[in-house]
Amino acid sequence: MTVHLSEKKGNVLPDFLHLNDLGCESVGGKVLFATDDFFAPAENLLKKQRPAYHADLFTEFGKWRDGWETRRKRIPGHDWCIIQLGVPGTIYGFEADTSYFAGNCAPQISIQAACLKPEEVPALPARGNRIGTAASDEELRIVKEMRSDEWTSLVPISKIKSGNLDAAHNYFVATLKQKWTHLRLNIYPDGGIARLKVYGTMQREWPLSGLNHLSDLVAMVNGGVCVGYSDAQLGHPGNILGPGRAKSMKDGWETGRSLQRPPILKLGDKGILLVPGSEWAVFRLGHSGVITHIEIDTSHFKGNFPDTFKLEACILNTEEENEYNAQKWTLKQGPKWNTLVPATKLKPHTRHFFDGTTIKMLDVFTHVKLTFAPDGGVSRMRLWGFPRALPDTRK
Numbered sequence: 594m595t596v597h598l599s600e601k602k603g604n605v606l607p608d609f610l611h612l613n614d615l616g617c618e619s620v621g622g623k624v625l626f627a628t629d630d631f632f633a634p635a636e637n638l639l640k641k642q643r644p645a646y647h648a649d650l651f652t653e654f655g656k657w658r659d660g661w662e663t664r665r666k667r668i669p670g671h672d673w674c675i676i677q678l679g680v681p682g683t684i685y686g687f688e689a690d691t692s693y694f695a696g697n698c699a700p701q702i703s704i705q706a707a708c709l710k711p712e713e714v715p716a717l718p719a720r721g722n723r724i725g726t727a728a729s730d731e732e733l734r735i736v737k738e739m740r741s742d743e744w745t746s747l748v749p750i751s752k753i754k755s756g757n758l759d760a761a762h763n764y765f766v767a768t769l770k771q772k773w774t775h776l777r778l779n780i781y782p783d784g785g786i787a788r789l790k791v792y793g794t795m796q797r798e799w800p801l802s803g804l805n806h807l808s809d810l811v812a813m814v815n816g817g818v819c820v821g822y823s824d825a826q827l828g829h830p831g832n833i834l835g836p837g838r839a840k841s842m843k844d845g846w847e848t849g850r851s852l853q854r855p856p857i858l859k860l861g862d863k864g865i866l867l868v869p870g871s872e873w874a875v876f877r878l879g880h881s882g883v884i885t886h887i888e889i890d891t892s893h894f895k896g897n898f899p900d901t902f903k904l905e906a907c908i909l910n911t912e913e914e915n916e917y918n919a920q921k922w923t924l925k926q927g928p929k930w931n932t933l934v935p936a937t938k939l940k941p942h943t944r945h946f947f948d949g950t951t952i953k954m955l956d957v958f959t960h961v962k963l964t965f966a967p968d969g970g971v972s973r974m975r976l977w978g979f980p981r982a983l984p985d986t987r988k
């Protein structure tokens with residue numbers, strides 16, 4: 594069953610927006626097939642950056658568009674494409690962003706999903722640059738084997754709103770909580786969409802053989818996810834779990850400047866700024882485990898790195914996490930956080946590493962809270978450790 598939220602209710606955005614984008618090209622999401630890419634290729638759907646618009650930019654095929662745009666159909670049928678998620682996962686919701694698609698927006702869409710084994714995915718030719726083309730007869734023949742028209746429906750045929758400017762976000766809640774590897778996006782009958790965001794949590798298989806290997810327990814690709822935060826004005830905290838090194842400040846978590854800054858700043862005795870207030874984000878690990886090595890990377894944050902950070906951890910079950918989340922983590926009797934790294938000075942544009950000599954508790958945890966003061970930005974957080982089962986008292 595699927596609920597369609599064609600627009601925000603009041604100013605309340607769907608809860609799933611804080612989850613990871615499982616289809617994003619930055620985590621390995623790929624377009625395997627599209628019926629038509631005439632005006633703009635389907636790969637644009639998976640770009641991380643916000644859609645752009647250039648009033649005077651034209652290609653030899655038509656107006657340049659930052660999205661997927663098919664030709665006006667003069668034959669029966671509708672257009673569709675197949676997306677391979679970057680990492681298999683559970684999907685909680687979708688966003689069809691139609692920014693700048695007005696007059697050429699797809700009027701209706703539907704989304705289907707499948708969980709396929711590698712041998713069930715037929716080898717399709719590499720797509721290359723597809724602008725100006727339609728699927729070849731050979732591609733159509735190969736893709737038919739996937740029987741994608743029979744995949745499970747996550748979003749039934751639904752109208753979407755077109756985006757006159759940079760603000761047409763069509764949200765859909767997905768309620769079937771299973772693991773998916775592939776999506777089929779259908780647009781009816783043709784037209785364009787700027788981005789398809791696939792919000793969910795990644796599901797990594799944790800083989801027993803991996804239990805003695807260090808894994809980044811909070812990495813997005815290992816199922817780590819941000820579940821709450823104080824400020825995401827200039828960059829979402831979930832970004833710091835992303836793959837590889839951050840390419841720019843845009844790929845990190847950045848808060849606005851603290852409103853509690855006094856007119857003249859002073860240093861305390863440990864060289865830490867005496868400014869009230871701090872910013873925080875809570876993350877659920879992809880697997881409960883013991884954290885033995887920590888990296889806090891302020892790369893690209895040169896004039897806006899935080900003065901200090903601290904890292905705490907706790908064990909929470911799903912009900913507890915939901916309860917704290919519903920209260921925006923403001924409950925007085927909040928989780929009992931244990932200090933892993935106490936308030937520690939940070940440097941600009943630097944990778945900071947901590948190991949067992951600094952980390953205060955080598956216990957099993959499920960969640961961590963990264964706090965920095967007074968404000969600023971961090972580009973990556975890596976929490977290397979060993980996946981471990983919860984103690985019997987907390988199962």
Ligand SMILES: NC(=O)NC(NC(N)=O)C(=O)[O-]
Binds near residue numbers: 632654665
């Ligand atoms: N001005 C347009 O956008 N026209 C067409 N689209 C592109 N991209 O040129 C169209 O009619 O779909």
